[in-house]
Amino acid sequence: MTKKPSKILVIDDDQDFVEAVTVILVSGSHEVTTASDPAEGKKKILSEKPDLVLLDIMMDSLFDGYSFCHAVKTSKEFESVRNTPIIFVSAVKEIAGSRFGFKGDEQGMAGPDDYIDKPVKPAELLARIDKLLRT
Amino acid sequence: MPEPLVLIIDDEESMRDACAQILLKNKYRIEAAGDGASGLQKIRDLRPDAVIVDLKMPGTSGFEVLENLRLFDPQIAAIVITGYATVDSAVEAMKKGAYDFLPKPFTPEELRLILARALERRRLALEADALRREKKLLEENIITMVSHQLRSPLVAIQQYFEVILAGIAGDTAEKPKEMIRRARERLDALLNLINDWLDLARIDKGKLVGKLEPLNLRSLLEKLIEFMNPLAKEFGVSLEWAGAPGPTAEAFGDKETLEQVFSNLISNAIKYNKPQGRVGISLREDPDCLVVEIQDTGIGISQEHLPLIFDQFFQISRGESKKMKGSGLGLAIAKKIVEAHNGQIEVSSTPGTGSTFTVRLPKAPPAGATD
Numbered sequence: 048m049t050k051k052p053s054k055i056l057v058i059d060d061d062q063d064f065v066e067a068v069t070v071i072l073v074s075g076s077h078e079v080t081t082a083s084d085p086a087e088g089k090k091k092i093l094s095e096k097p098d099l100v101l102l103d104i105m106m107d108s109l110f111d112g113y114s115f116c117h118a119v120k121t122s123k124e125f126e127s128v129r130n131t132p133i134i135f136v137s138a139v140k141e142i143a144g145s146r147f148g149f150k151g152d153e154q155g156m157a158g159p160d161d162y163i164d165k166p167v168k169p170a171e172l173l174a175r176i177d178k179l180l181r182t
Numbered sequence: 183m184p185e186p187l188v189l190i191i192d193d194e195e196s197m198r199d200a201c202a203q204i205l206l207k208n209k210y211r212i213e214a215a216g217d218g219a220s221g222l223q224k225i226r227d228l229r230p231d232a233v234i235v236d237l238k239m240p241g242t243s244g245f246e247v248l249e250n251l252r253l254f255d256p257q258i259a260a261i262v263i264t265g266y267a268t269v270d271s272a273v274e275a276m277k278k279g280a281y282d283f284l285p286k287p288f289t290p291e292e293l294r295l296i297l298a299r300a301l302e303r304r305r306l307a308l309e310a311d312a313l314r315r316e317k318k319l320l321e322e323n324i325i326t327m328v329s330h331q332l333r334s335p336l337v338a339i340q341q342y343f344e345v346i347l348a349g350i351a352g353d354t355a356e357k358p359k360e361m362i363r364r365a366r367e368r369l370d371a372l373l374n375l376i377n378d379w380l381d382l383a384r385i386d387k388g389k390l391v392g393k394l395e396p397l398n399l400r401s402l403l404e405k406l407i408e409f410m411n412p413l414a415k416e417f418g419v420s421l422e423w424a425g426a427p428g429p430t431a432e433a434f435g436d437k438e439t440l441e442q443v444f445s446n447l448i449s450n451a452i453k454y455n456k457p458q459g460r461v462g463i464s465l466r467e468d469p470d471c472l473v474v475e476i477q478d479t480g481i482g483i484s485q486e487h488l489p490l491i492f493d494q495f496f497q498i499s500r501g502e503s504k505k506m507k508g509s510g511l512g513l514a515i516a517k518k519i520v521e522a523h524n525g526q527i528e529v530s531s532t533p534g535t536g537s538t539f540t541v542r543l544p545k546a547p548p549a550g551a552t553d
Contacts (some may be wrong), residue, residue, distance in 0.1 A: 063338040074350035105330050118507045138337040139330050166340035169348040 053180055054078045056097035058088035058115070059136070064165065067164040068101065068172070085115045092119060092128050099176055102159070104137040112137075120157035132160040136167065149160040184303050189230040190214045191221035191247060193239040197286075201234060202289040205297065224255050227257050232259035232294075232301055237271060250277040257307040259300035263288070308506025320508070329380045333373060340369055378511035381442075382494070382518060390522040396546035398430040399472055400465055401424055403444060419455045421448075422462045429467030432546040435523055440543075443516045443527075444474065448540050449476035450512065453501060459536075471525070471542045482533035491529060492517040499551065 055077045059065050062083070069079045080095050082088040092100060100119075104112030116133050120127045161175055188210045190201045198214040199504050205212055213228055215221035218235075219242045225233065233251060233468070237244035244262060251258055262275040264285040272283045281300040284292060320327070335518060342364045346350045347359065414421045433440075450463040459479040466473050490496045495510040520527040524544050531537035 061338055063335060064341050067338070067341040070345045070351050071348075074348075138333040139326060165337040166344050169344060169350060 052076055052078050053098040053176075054080060054095060055099050055101060055176065056080050056082065056088065056091055056095060058082045058085065058091075058112075058116045059103035060099070061082055061103070061147060064103075068167065071167070071169045071172055072176075074169065077176070083181065085111050088115060089118070089125075091127065092131065093175040098180060099133060100131055100133045102133055102135055104135050105139060116159050117157045125176070134161040134179070136165055137162075138165040185211050186208045186231040187211045187213065187228060188232045188234065188297065189221065189224055189228065190234045191216075191218065191239075191244070191439060192236040193217055194235075197236065197263075197381060202295065204293055208294060208298075210297075218244065221247055222250055225251050225258070230258070231304060232261065232297060234261045234263060234297070234367060237262055237264040244273065245278060248275060248280055252279055255400045257304050257311065259297070259304040261300055262297055262393045320409070325380055325384050329376070332376050336369055336373055338375075340366065340373075343369070375511070378387060380517060381515050382511055385439065385515065385518050385522060390436055390519075391481070394523065395433050395436070397435045397437055397440070399433045399435070399440075399474065399543070400428050402437065402441060403463060403474065404467060406444050406448065410445065410452065413449060413453050414461065417452050417455065418457050419459045419461055420450045421452075422460060423464075424462060425465035428465050429472065431467050431472060433472045433543045434546040435543055440517045440523075443519050443541065444476075446512045446516050447476045447541070451476050451480070451537075451539075454478065455480045467545075468542070471544055474541045474543070475538055475539040476541075479536040482535055483529070483531040484533050484539055488529060488531060 055072050057065055057068055057072070058081070060083050065081050065083070069081070072079045080091060080097060082091045088100075088102070091097075102112050102115060113136060116135070119127060119131065119133065121153060160179055163172060163175060171181075188205055190198050190212065192198050192201070193216055193531040195216070198216070202212045202214060212226055213230060215224050218239055221233070221235065222242065224230070229297060233247070235244045237246050244264070245392045248260060248262070260280045261282050261284060262272075262280045263284045263286060264271065265314075281303060282296045284296055332348075343362050346362055347366070348410055351367055403425060404423065407421055411421060448461065448463065455461065455478050461479075462475070464475045464477075466475075491511050494514040517527050520541055520543070526540075526542045527536060528540045530540075
């Protein structure tokens with residue numbers, strides 16, 4: 048089985064998490080590019096045009112990830128990459144939404160395509176990514 | 183920041199022009215209105231930083247403008263000008279929230295000075311407001327922030343373990359792998375403890391009451407039982423639901439936290455049961471409440487331990503494996519949640535036969551009875 052290599056942009060301020068998750072993505076034959084804050088993430092999504100974004104919700108401030116996601120999915124600046132699937136990752140379950148449901152839309156925020164809790168199970172992460180890339 | 187917007191409200195055109203002339207030299211943006219009503223309209227639509235208002239105008243007076251402008255912006259800088267300066271009208275204007283009072287005629291320098299001071303006071307007040315808001319947001323989210331700070335390093339460690347154990351970072355010999363597996367289990371337990379402890383801190387009666395809504399307890403329990411079936415199978419315990427067809431009355435509750443209560447009680451009943459044991463879950467309606475009973479066929483709880491089991495960190499030592507051991511907070515959380523619902527949780531037990539946990543929850547008020 049040959050898989051077309053896809054490019055994944057990982058936006059996370061935890062360098063250890065980035066390193067571990069990179070190993071997982073490479074093992075799934077994905078190409079990885081990284082950003083350590085939302086500002087760098089915004090530059091990279093435009094310059095690298097990844098096939099998918101893995102986005103930490105809570106970086107410096109509580110809702111960094113939410114505003115990044117909302118900007119990419121709604122603002123004109125990101126029109127060219129608007130359809131890039133985004134997966135939220137978070138160490139705090141109630142923020143990631145897997146436990147309490149996405150709450151950002153109550154404030155009119157555009158939601159992600161999927162959520163996953165940290166720590167991620169390698170096989171599960173790769174399966175979720177494949178599912179989004181297939182659609 | 184754009185230049186401050188100043189609105190001049192005066193029925194005399196010459197006065198409006200004079201003020202505008204004076205202020206335009208200081209890089210203000212100027213708007214003007216010829217009467218009180220259209221002045222208020224402009225305050226609403228344009229949101230100026232400062233208002234210079236004549237007290238005596240036909241129609242809506244300067245006093246009425248002063249009375250209303252704070253509805254739109256509590257920190258607006260208001261300066262009153264008038265040709266009929268009396269001590270009484272000055273005091274009255276200040277009482278209604280004017281920052282200062284300028285009797286006609288005044289010099290350009292006086293107007294500039296007073297406006298600059300009024301805008302500086304507004305800037306400081308707005309800064310203080312922003313700091314208060316930020317502090318409030320931080321307070322409201324403090325538990326989430328703490329949770330993130332406590333969990334993040336542990337989660338990074340877990341993530342490395344996951345990668346090593348999956349074998350994708352290179353080969354690891356069986357002995358170190360086994361050690362990492364155990365380390366992962368201990369970390370899991372620590373993460374659960376942090377979650378439980380933060381849950382306990384988070385559950386706040388005031389906040390929960392606002393979220394209460396009519397809730398179909400029966401379907402909540404049926405879904406939960408389905409969800410718990412795999413765990414029951416793992417422990418060789420049968421789950422028996424005796425709530426159907428059951429009462430039709432709805433409870434008045436918060437779905438998220440009640441799911442947490444019942445999943446905790448049911449999983450305890452499964453884990454602390456006998457092999458081939460049974461967990462019975464029932465739902466019935468009493469005159470003033472809905473009653474859920476969760477009955478197990480476990481080893482039971484002795485009389486001296488019964489009053490303590492809802493206490494934080496109380497655990498009965500039964501020599502079970504570390505893996506089965508919870509944080510010791512589950513029942514304390516359940517009790518806190520049920521009581522925040524104005525409900526009750528009780529336990530009765532016969533050592534050797536089993537225990538029964540009874541949860542009573544208030545019924546939803548009849549439709550239309552709430553505000």
